[in-house]
Amino acid sequence: MKDVLCDSSSLISLGDSCLDGLLYFLHEKYQIRFIIPPEVENELITRPISGGLKQYYFSALKMKRAMRDSVIVKTPAQTGSHTQEILNAANHMFFIKGKPLALLHPGEAGMLALAQELDISQVLIDERTTRMLIEAPFLLKKHLEEEFGVTTMVNKKNFETLNQQIRNMQVIRSSELLILGYEQGFLQHFPEPREALEAALYKVKFSGCSIGFNEISEFLQSG
């Protein structure tokens, strides 16, 4: 079994794009388990069903079925102090006008803590900010400076604390998972699998996966 820890954004994009079958495909062919913390179950399944969110009802039912079939597996999170440490470092890393910029939500910090606790290095995240904190925090700093038109200061101690916790994590977006599935035959039932891949990549992008048009073109042009 190989485990991938998922946040809600990636499962939202896949569910919204009707690509939940990709999770089944990779689970059955490569015994990949998609692990979620309880908060993600709450966001994706419990709240839309019990809260009457009609727009997301069907996606919720599909994810519920994937949980029943053990394709998506919920792990009880016991990450209290670790989550707090990550949250504190992330939310006191960048300072604008002398004030810390609270970037992350406890749920996002909790997911990063859980990845460490479970020793899972591959995380499936479509959300951009958490991904950038892992991959390119200084690019995020530059982005914040451009957006707010002010200098952003970095607290070195918190930067290092966070970096130590997350530097070994590898982020996969639903777009890469889709390409991986395509390479392994997931879209074979389409008359033109490559064309289906292109269309599906655009679909996950429009559903919120943080991928640029140029990245999709770059991949498609590479043949």
Added chain:
Amino acid sequence: MPSWKEDIIRILKAFKNRRQKDLRKENDRLVKQAVLAFSVVDYEAALLSYVLAKIVSKPRFFRAEHITAIKEIEHQLVKLVRLPESAGEEDLKHYFVNIKKAIEQLEKKDPRFLTGLLNKGRLKIAATMYAQGISLGRASEMTDVNKQDILDYSGKTMMFDRLKEEKTIHERLKNARRLVA
């Protein structure tokens, strides 16, 4: 940074003068202010400026049948402005609720969409915050908008194209392929 009172006075003035551009400008500024020093009041003022800009942009809201509702919005704004500068968050919240009720009343007479102006405003602000660099979860928490709605909205904007990625898609794929190796 202007006080909440100065913010609301500017919003009221722009609304009374039907200045959509000024209201949008206020909205841009207030959303940034809400992100940097988050307070309920900053966020509510940002929401108000967005919704009022939308109202000003639609001539149908200024037909005779809506005059009472428009006057009520102005009246509630004036009441808010008259509060002392020292008014607490809880007091202000009460007045924001009344303004929102007046806006809902205006829309009620001529409903056209499933999503009302206030919810549209919340979603727009949440997506803007996310585009500015705040995480999805935080933007959702600040605005009380579902993550699903924010992602759906953001996916249809150019926000993921405005920022150059550090890793290429081929480097990312190399990592993803380890899953099936």
